Amino acid sequence: MTQTTRIRPRRILATGAATVLMASAAIAGIVASQAASSGEAPTFSSTVTPAFDDGPHQGSPGVPGGAGGLTEADGILPDGVGVFDGEYPAVANIHADLLKAVRAAADDASADGIRFIVNSGWRSAAYQDQLLQDALAQYGSESEAARWVLTAETSAHVAGDAIDIGPVDAQSWLSQYGAAYGLCQTYANEMWHFELRPEAITDGCPASYSDPTEDPRTQR
Numbered sequence: 001m002t003q004t005t006r007i008r009p010r011r012i013l014a015t016g017a018a019t020v021l022m023a024s025a026a027i028a029g030i031v032a033s034q035a036a037s038s039g040e041a042p043t044f045s046s047t048v049t050p051a052f053d054d055g056p057h058q059g060s061p062g063v064p065g066g067a068g069g070l071t072e073a074d075g076i077l078p079d080g081v082g083v084f085d086g087e088y089p090a091v092a093n094i095h096a097d098l099l100k101a102v103r104a105a106a107d108d109a110s111a112d113g114i115r116f117i118v119n120s121g122w123r124s125a126a127y128q129d130q131l132l133q134d135a136l137a138q139y140g141s142e143s144e145a146a147r148w149v150l151t152a153e154t155s156a157h158v159a160g161d162a163i164d165i166g167p168v169d170a171q172s173w174l175s176q177y178g179a180a181y182g183l184c185q186t187y188a189n190e191m192w193h194f195e196l197r198p199e200a201i202t203d204g205c206p207a208s209y210s211d212p213t214e215d216p217r218t219q220r
């Protein structure tokens with residue numbers, strides 16, 4: 001057998017191995033996603049980093065000084081606002097029960113040296129519209145944008161029923177302990193987005209939807 005004939009099969013094998021590896025990675029991703037949904041192992045190590053956070057982000061026309069004309073009165077937040085900073089409409093207009101739960105969790109998390117930051121809370125319809133326009137521009141299709149940003153009619157943020165928490169250590173803390181406060185991640189692709197599920201205090205959080213398009217509340 002010549003060297004060439006030995007090398008060729010190896011190359012084919014290598015390609016095959018790569019395919020198997022990719023398939024394994026895909027399966028691992030599915031397993032991780034399912035585990036996350038069950039609330040048992042909230043691992044969000046997905047390589048799919050959302051290019052568009054459903055909260056405010058730098059460069060958005062919605063950020064003060066941008067072209068959107070939106071202000072803090074629309075729920076725009078500067079960086080670093082905490083859950084107790086009720087002077088901001090984005091915090092003050094969150095549903096009282098949700099805010100109370102988040103503040104209780106934040107109090108306990110602070111004992112672990114973790115501070116909750118509000119990346120987004122309540123938003124005006126105009127602000128939500130702007131986020132949707134940004135997402136459409138970024139993703140180029142309505143179907144892909146819908147995986148990340150809901151309409152003003154369907155967004156829980158506009159209703160005051162959702163809060164986006166950062167940074168990552170706070171998200172991890174809430175993933176692990178949030179159920180005890182009735183705080184649950186709604187979407188597996190948005191580890192920062194929490195809503196109030198009072199029944200979670202006794203029953204644990206329900207399985208999360210893989211993304212907002214699977215949420216029956218978003219179907220119109």
Ligand SMILES: [Zn+2]
Pocket residue numbers: 054055120157162163164190192193194
């Ligand atoms: Zn959110």
